[in-house]
Amino acid sequence: MRAAAFYTSGGPEVLQVVEVDTPEAGPGEVRVRVQVAGVQPYDSAVRSGWTPPGQNLHVPQIVGNDFAGVVDQVGAGITSVHTGDEVIGWAMLASCAEYVVVPAAHLVAKPAGMPWPQAGTLSASAQTAHTALEDLKVGAGDTLLVHAAAGGVGTIAVQLAQVAGATVIGTASPANQEYVRSLGATPTTYGDGLTGRILALAPRGIDVALDAAGGEALDISLDLVANRERIGALVDLDRAEELGVLPVRSRRSAERLQAIVDTYRAGKLTLTVSEIYPLEQIGEAHHRVDTGHSRGKIAVRVQAAPTAGR
Ligand SMILES: NC(=O)c1ccc[n+]([C@@H]2O[C@H](COP(=O)([O-])OP(=O)(O)OC[C@H]3O[C@@H](n4cnc5c(N)ncnc54)[C@H](OP(=O)(O)O)[C@@H]3O)[C@@H](O)[C@H]2O)c1
Known part of the structure; x- marks a missing residue:
């Protein structure tokens, strides 16, 4: 699959689209074909050389924490989601890629009326805001x-x-x-x-x-x-x-994300995506976040073709 990643830390120019093995969903896991992923200051910090506590970085290191997409493969023991479901979720340093594998507990259903860019950039920053207010x-x-x-x-x-x-x-x-x-x-x-x-x-x-x-x-x-x-x-x-x-350290959970989605569905939450970049322009997307003056969220459109036979 194609993924936005870096081999050496540095400015946005170190990011490139690389070919890596498509991950497989193990027991309790779900693979999602990503439509849109978000960019966060966290991604920029890691790309610049910061290693988050408890994280093992790999080369090439994929970026991205939040995503929305279509369930593509379901691991053993999963009954909560099915192939073809539209979902919103989160993953640490993995989502800016054609496919991402996450525990089923990292997903909620995407409301039919929520646009992909808004869905793909919802689950990281919004959960931070929700945690802080709590x-x-x-x-x-x-x-x-x-x-x-x-x-x-x-x-x-x-x-x-x-x-x-x-x-x-x-x-x-x-x-x-x-x-x-x-x-x-x-x-x-x-x-x-x-x-x-x-x-x-x-x-x-x-x-x-x-x-x-x-x-x-x-x-x-x-x-x-x-x-x-x-x-x-x-x-x-x-x-x-x-x-x-x-x-304040963000605490993510499906319950928290669902509460935010419910607020959106009730018409009480406007989701701002000010710019959308194709995967090939991942460097420009990071540059925009690095300015420290982006409005709302910056999105990356990924949109891989469905895997053969699905
Ligand atoms: N602890 C955690 O768990 C956690 C989680 C998420 C984020 N964070 C941190 O929280 C911060 C905000 O994250 P974010 O995702 O919201 O960033 P962001 O989307 O990049 O937003 C940056 C915003 O900061 C504003 N800004 C810049 N300088 C400012 C200043 N001096 N005073 C007031 N506003 C200013 C900008 O508005 P103008 O263009 O109008 O200046 C811009 O809209 C980042 O440092 C991030 O690393 C921490």
Whole structure:
């Protein structure tokens, strides 16, 4: 099969489309013919030379954490999905490929009306946002500050928080102010004077903050939120631990992903895919994420032909 992978770490240019053996589904596993995969900062970090704790990297190392596609092969003991089912799922450093093999527990059904790009980029960032709001106990009556509201995680966090009954203020560049407003949050720009702008928007104060940006965002959150257990950090996790704020590490599960899909089906979640690249342009897709200024999600269209005989 064809897959987006790298042999040596470096910039987006190290990525190439390689031919590797098509994986086979073992007992309890499912093979999916991938239609669309997503790109995350995590992929960029690994490609740049970072080895995630507990991960063994291989050469060529495939990239990609989330995907949507069509079930192509079902391993022994699986009754929950069948060949031909349209599914959404996740896999660590494996999904940007024509086929991916995952445990059945890493899949949920794709709603018929959900477009492939939205489905293929849903399960990583959205589960991070969902985890963060759960850890921060965001609920009715809260005023939540989301740093980096226009990004992959921020876009979902802003919306799920409102579903939970919170009021949301989100930071973004001038170019993304209207976008953040369209998600139902009150936007403001980051940079000099941010604390004052936020206090002007929320005279009664900020109850809870989620830092998806890093840098000054954590310091500003400390100025604004008295209870450090209600400040969540997705970036600079070591510093977060030193400061006694909550380091947020995504926890993925089919139940969590299903809850997000259900929110989408209820019409309460807009999924933004700002750019879609063909597999051959995987380097350009990573470059876009590396800028740190992509809006919503960046998708990679894979679309292999069905395997013979299916
Ligand atoms: N701990 C975990 O489990 C976990 C999981 C997922 C992600 N993460 C981390 O969380 C961060 C966000 O991930 P993501 O997927 O949402 O990234 P992303 O999709 O690449 O989003 C980046 C966003 O950041 C905004 N931004 C850039 N500089 C900013 C600043 N100084 N203040 C506020 N916003 C700023 C950009 O908006 P503008 O263009 O408007 O500037 C852009 O929309 C990344 O660092 C990622 O590694 C951690």
